[in-house]
Amino acid sequence: MEMSPQQPFITTKLDEFTKWAQTSAIWPMTMGLACCAIEMMSIVSPRYDTSRFGAEVFRSSPRQSDLMIVSGRVANKMAPILRQLYDQMPDPKWVISMGACASSGGIFDNYAVLPGVDSILPVDVYVPGCPPSPDALIYALMQLRREIAAGGKANVLARG
Ligand code: SF4
Numbered sequence: 001m002e003m004s005p006q007q008p009f010i011t012t013k014l015d016e017f018t019k020w021a022q023t024s025a026i027w028p029m030t031m032g033l034a035c036c037a038i039e040m041m042s043i044v045s046p047r048y049d050t051s052r053f054g055a056e057v058f059r060s061s062p063r064q065s066d067l068m069i070v071s072g073r074v075a076n077k078m079a080p081i082l083r084q085l086y087d088q089m090p091d092p093k094w095v096i097s098m099g100a101c102a103s104s105g106g107i108f109d110n111y112a113v114l115p116g117v118d119s120i121l122p123v124d125v126y127v128p129g130c131p132p133s134p135d136a137l138i139y140a141l142m143q144l145r146r147e148i149a150a151g152g153k154a155n156v157l158a159r160g
Contacts, residue, residue, distance in 0.1 A: 015151075018092060022066055023145045025054030026094070029065035029085070034072025036099040036131040048134045055141055062088040067144070069137070070121070073101035074114040083120050094148070096140050097123045100130045 012020075032040060042048060044056045059065045062085045074082060086093070097117050100106035103126050105115040117123060124147060125140045132140075 019148055019151065022092070022094075022148050025057070026067045026141070026144070026148075027057050027059050027065050028055065028067040028069050029062055029089070030058040030060050031068065031085070032071050033074060033078070034101060036071040036102065039131045039134050040069055040071040040098060040137060043134045043137055048138060050138060050141065053138075053141060053145070062086070063090065065089050066092065067094045067096065068121070069096045069098055070102040070117045070123075071098040073106060073108050074117050074120075075112055076114060077112075079114055079120050082117070086121050092148075094125075094144055095121050095123045096125045096127060096137070096144065098127045098137060098140070099132055100128065103128070106130060 032038075043050045044058070050056045055067075062068075066089065068082075068086055068089065070082070086095070095117075097103045101108060101113070102117050103123075105113050107130070109115075114120065125144050127136050127140045129136055
C-alpha cells in the first residue's frame with residue numbers, strides 16, 4: 001500500500017487490500033461439530049482473547065465468513081451440508097481442520113464418520129490434538145495469517 005504525503009488517500013491493489021483485511025480481521029463461521037468446539041469457543045474468552053488478532057467475531061452466516069474451523073468429527077450425513085456452507089462463503093476463504101477427528105477421523109474408525117475433512121474441503125491448516133488446546137488453535141490462526149500475507153495456500157501443520 002502507498003500513501004502520498006500530499007494526498008489524503010491510499011492506493012493499493014484489491015488483492016493486497018484483501019490480504020491486509022483478512023490478516024487484520026478474519027471472521028470465522030459459527031459452527032461447532034463435536035467436543036473440539038468447546039475448546040474453539042474458549043478462544044474468545046478473556047483468557048485467550050482472540051480480539052487481539054481481530055478474529056473474535058464469529059459470524060452466523062457463511063456469506064459473512066472467510067474462515068471455517070472444522071472443530072470435531074464430520075459425520076457422513078453432515079458432509080454435503082458442510083460442503084454447501086463452504087461453497088456459500090465468499091472468496092478468498094480458508095479452512096482450519098481442528099483436532100484428530102476432523103483431520104483423520106480420529107477415534108471414529110467407522111462407516112458413519114469421514115476419515116478426514118480434506119476429502120471434501122481444501123484444508124489450509126491442520127491442528128493436531130484430542131482436543132487441541134485453545135493455544136494451539138490460536139497458533140493455527142497465526143500460521144494462517146502468515147499464509148494469507150504470503151499469498152499462498154499451502155497446507156500447514158500447526159503444533160501449539
Ligand atoms: S479430536 Fe477428540 S476432542 Fe476433538 S472431536 Fe475428536 S474426540 Fe472430540
